Amino acid sequence: xxxxxxxxxxxxxxxxxxxxxxxxxxxxxxxxxxxxxxxxxxxxxxxxxxxxxxxxxxxxxxxxxxxxxxxxxxxxxxxxxxxxxxxxxxxxxxxxxxxxxxxxxxxxxxxxxxxxxxxxxxxxxxxxxxxxxxxxxxxxxxxxxxxxxxxxxxxxxxxxxxxxxxxxxxxxxxxxxxxxxxxxxxxxxxxxxxxxxxxxxxxxxxxxxxxxxxxxxxxxxxxxxxxxxxxxxxxxxxxxxxxxxxxxxxxxxxxxxxxxxxxxxxxxxxxxxxxxxxxxxxxxxxxxxxxxxxxxxxxxxxxxxxxxxxxxxxxxxxxxxxxxxxxxxxxxxxxxxxxxxxxxxxxxxxxxxxxxxxxxxxxxxxxxxxxxxxxxxxxxxxxxxxxxxxxxxxxxxxxxxxxxxxxxxxxxxxxxxxxxxxxxxxxxxxxxxxxxxxxxxxxxxxxxxxxxxxxxxxxxxxxxxxxxxxxxxxxxxxxxxxxxxxxxxxxxxxxxxxxxxxxxxxxxxxxxxxxxxxxxxxxxxxxxxxxxxxxxxxxxxxxxxxxxxxxxxxxxxxxxxxxxxxxxxxxxxxxxxxxxxxxxxxxxxxxxxxxxxxxxxxxxxxxxxxxxxxxxxxxxxxxxxxxxxxxxxxxxxxxx
Numbered sequence: 227x228x229x230x231x232x233x234x235x236x237x238x239x240x241x242x243x244x245x246x247x248x249x250x251x252x253x254x255x256x257x258x259x260x261x262x263x264x265x266x267x268x269x270x271x272x273x274x275x276x277x278x279x280x281x282x283x284x285x286x287x288x289x290x291x292x293x294x295x296x297x298x299x300x301x302x303x304x305x306x307x308x309x310x311x312x313x314x315x316x317x318x319x320x321x322x323x324x325x326x327x328x329x330x331x332x333x334x335x336x337x338x339x340x341x342x343x344x345x346x347x348x349x350x351x352x353x354x355x356x357x358x359x360x361x362x363x364x365x366x367x368x369x370x371x372x373x374x375x376x377x378x379x380x381x382x383x384x385x386x387x388x389x390x391x392x393x394x395x396x397x398x399x400x401x402x403x404x405x406x407x408x409x410x411x412x413x414x415x416x417x418x419x420x421x422x423x424x425x426x427x428x429x430x431x432x433x434x435x436x437x438x439x440x441x442x443x444x445x446x447x448x449x450x451x452x453x454x455x456x457x458x459x460x461x462x463x464x465x466x467x468x469x470x471x472x473x474x475x476x477x478x479x480x481x482x483x484x485x486x487x488x489x490x491x492x493x494x495x496x497x498x499x500x501x502x503x504x505x506x507x508x509x510x511x512x513x514x515x516x517x518x519x520x521x522x523x524x525x526x527x528x529x530x531x532x533x534x535x536x537x538x539x540x541x542x543x544x545x546x547x548x549x550x551x552x553x554x555x556x557x558x559x560x561x562x563x564x565x566x567x568x569x570x571x572x573x574x575x576x577x578x579x580x581x582x583x584x585x586x587x588x589x590x591x592x593x594x595x596x597x598x599x600x601x602x603x604x605x606x607x608x609x610x611x612x613x614x615x616x617x618x619x620x621x622x623x624x625x626x627x628x629x630x631x632x633x634x635x636x637x638x639x640x641x642x643x644x645x646x647x648x649x650x651x652x653x654x655x656x657x658x659x660x661x662x663x664x665x666x667x668x669x670x671x672x673x674x675x676x677x678x679x680x681x682x683x684x685x686x687x688x689x690x691x692x693x694x695x696x697x698x699x700x701x702x703x704x705x706x707x708x709x710x711x712x713x714x715x716x717x718x719x720x721x722x723x724x725x726x727x728x729x730x731x732x733x734x735x736x737x738x739x740x741x742x743x744x745x746x747x748x749x750x751x752x753x754x755x756x757x758x759x760x761x762x763x764x765x766x767x768x769x770x771x772x773x774x775x776x777x778x779x780x781x782x783x784x785x786x787x788x789x790x791x792x793x794x795x796x797x798x799x800x801x802x803x804x805x806x807x808x809x810x811x812x813x814x815x816x817x818x819x820x821x822x823x824x825x826x827x828x829x830x831x832x833x834x835x836x837x838x839x840x841x842x843x844x845x846x847x848x849x850x851x852x853x854x855x856x857x858x859x860x861x862x863x864x865x866x
Contacts, residue, residue, distance in 0.1 A: 235276060238276055242264035242267065242517055243260075243261060243513050243514075243517065245264070246260045246263055246264035247261060247264070247513070248260075250263065257360070257364065258357050258516055258610070259608075259611035261513050261517050262517075262607070262608045262611075263520060264517050264520060265516065265517035265519060265521040265522075266520040266608075267520075268517070268521060269521035270521070271523070271524070272525075289467075289470070290356070290507070290508055290511025290512035290513075290514070290515050291355060291481055291515065291576065292470050292480050292481050293504050293507055293508040293511065294355075294359060294360075294508050294512060295355070295481045295482075295484050295485040295488065296484035296485065296504065297488065297501055297508060298485065299484070299485040299492065300488045300489075300491060300497045300501055313374070313378035313379075313557070314381055314382050316557075317378055317382075317553060317557050318379040318381065319382060320553055321351070321379050321549060321550065321553055322348075322351045324549050324553075325347065325350065325351040325545065325546060325549050326344070326347035326348050326351045328545050328549065329343075329346060329350045330343040330344045330346065331343075332541055332545065333347065337595075338595070341397040341590060342590060342591065345581075345590055346599065348390045348393065349577075349578050349581045349585075349599070349603075350546075350574055351383070352383045352386070352575040352578060353379070353546075353571040353572075353573055353574070353575045354573050354575040354576055354610065355481070355575060356515060357573065357607055357610050357611075358376055358571060359377070359380065361570070361610070361611065362377075365614075367566070370563065370566075372564070372566040372567040372570065375554070375563075375567045376567055376570045376571055379571060380571070381485070383577075384481055384482055387577050387581075390581060391581070391584065394585055394590060395588070397585075397588075397590050398588040398589060398590060426476050427476045430472055430473070430483075431486065434483065434490060435486075435490050438494070439490060443495070445461075446458075446494070446496040447496075450496065455503075458499060459503040462499075462503045465487070465500075466484055466487075466504070469483045469487050515576070519604055519607055519608075523605065523608070524601050527597050528601055531598065534598065535598060535601055535605070539606060542574065543572050543606060543609070546571065546573075547572050550567060550568040550571055550572065551564065551568045562622055565617055565622065566617060566622070569613045569614060569617040572606075573606040573610045573613070574606045574607065575603075575607075576607070578599075578600075579600065579603060582599050582603070583596070640701055641665045641666055641667045641701065642707060643659060643664055643665070643666040643667070643705065643706070643708075643709060644666065644667045644669065644697070644705050644707070644708050645668045645711060646669050646670075646708065646710050647670060647691065647710065647711040647712030647713065648668050648670045648684070648711070649670075651711045651737055651758060652668070655711060656684075666709075667705075668684065668685065668687065669686075669687050669688075669696065669697075669700060670691070671688070671689065671690055671717075691712065691717070691721060692720045692721050694724060697725075697729070702725075702729050702732060706733060707734075707735060708721075708729070708733070709736075710722065710734065710737060713737075715739045715743055718739070719750075722734060722750055722752060726750070733754065734752050735754045735755070736755040736756075738756060738757040738758065739757075739758060740757065740758075741757060743757075744757045760792075761789075764788060767785065768782060768785040769781075
């Protein structure tokens with residue numbers, strides 16, 4: 227490829243990503259679908275901006291999958307993998323085995339012979355690691371139950387690539403073995419005896435484990451001491467590329483090797499630096515990979531055999547959905563999590579392109595069969611973001627409604643305090659009141675949270691806290707205080723309005739999500755509210771001042787001054803609150819300047835006791851109007 231052509235192709239791929247992905251994200255389709263659509267548009271069958279060299283680009287971009295698995299490995303620990311062995315080998319193994327069996331039986335009813343049917347079953351049993359993990363990461367679902375189940379299955383599928391290649395080589399018989407030998411020699415794969423290769427594999431894995439455990443720390447420390455960030459980036463890329471080449475040489479999956487290296491380095495103190503350096507490469511290469519998948523779809527074949535291709539696509543997705551759904555039930559996933567798990571893995575995977583190409587080279591598939599299967603794999607990957615949307619928009623809401631249990635029967639309805647929402651904030655508040663002899667009736671609208679907290683002895687009642695019937699059964703008629711500690715701003719506002727309308731005798735103590743919400747609550751007449759994270763943030767700031775040399779009294783006094791003046795300013799802004807109000811923006815900026823002046827003045831004149839002068843508004847206003855000369859002699863700590 228000439229230099230001009232290379233630059234032109236690079237420009238096309240980058241332009242396609244820059245234009246299509248933000249649009250796809252904007253309309254709620256996700257980045258993966260944006261990349262795939264971009265590939266289709268620039269491909270040889272639509273705008274013809276790129277030709278059939280997309281396969282070469284795809285092989286290059288597959289390195290993004292390798293980096294992704296390395297970064298995932300960095301987040302895991304060997305002990306965690308051992309705990310997940312039931313899901314990895316149990317759930318993952320059953321998924322691959324059952325899917326292969328069913329697809330092979332269905333495929334035998336078409337024009338495929340037994341070897342071709344089994345090969346197709348093995349290929350279609352795999353799912354797309356790149357698309358699924360990228361989507362789960364974007365939706366922040368990796369740490370959910372469905373996310374962990376999906377990751378376990380994908381990990382087993384990646385491990386299975388090597389045994390599948392061995393099975394395909396057996397189907398090729400002796401005639402194909404010569405071709406394999408030629409191919410492997412050309413691709414720099416070790417071609418020794420079986421026991422020699424096995425020994426080399428164990429040696430290579432041992433080198434990765436020992437090197438990652440004992441040598442990597444010293445190497446990274448030496449590189450970090452150079453102070454050159456680009457050298458650390460180069461070393462991170464060198465590590466992943468070297469492991470990939472080593473794994474490829476012994477006939478193992480580069481993705482599997484990089485994942486193993488990531489797990490070994492999970493406890494390394496430089497893993498965060500590795501993540502930050504490799505993350506941009508991962509995102510860019512995965513994007514190019516998805517674009518190349520879209521560009522590789524052969525629309526000529528699709529137009530000539532639409533019924534056959536769409537039938538195979540429908541059968542593939544239906545079989546995988548069915549198998550995954552029942553396995554999720556067997557492994558006790560709750561219905562909503564099970565549906566997310568099911569729809570996540572219903573597609574074929576990127577390794578399908580490699581395996582179909584391998585089977586075609588070794589005469590297992592003819593040209594027509596391999597072409598049909600390639601487009602089925604590509605279309606299934608293209609449909610994956612749409613399956614996520616279908617699940618979220620139409621299926622999840624129905625399951626969520628079915629899962630909600632009936633409100634608990636509340637036994638404690640005579641307590642003076644009702645706490646609505648018993649998450650992180652509500653739990654601390656409830657424990658504080660209980661320690662001071664104040665009994666509370668605790669309500670929460672998250673059934674999983676309720677069941678979890680009951681294990682630890684908390685008496686929490688489930689129900690929709692925005693319904694007056696539940697509040698009345700909790701004894702709000704005789705209660706004195708209603709603490710609203712939920713994390714959803716819309717629900718907080720609903721409950722505030724309900725309490726103000728129907729139960730005006732109850733004192734409201736309300737959690738404010740942010741500054742804007744705090745001002746909104748003030749406008750609603752709620753005086754007793756606290757902005758979440760505000761107090762802890764100021765206390766952390768006080769600790770930071772002490773770490774910089776301030777003594778304890780001085781840092782606490784500065785913190786108290788800041789909190790007092792912020793509260794006073796919030797009351798002043800209440801009437802002007804509005805994002806588009808120029809006075810609101812102007813006064814906010816002025817307050818920041820005045821606050822800085824006051825705190826500097828307090829540092830210069832420590833004899834002025836602001837702690838005892840909160841009610842002397844004239845002193846505060848005078849301090850605001852004085853700008854200290856910061857170039858005068860510094861504060862004498864001994865005067866404190």
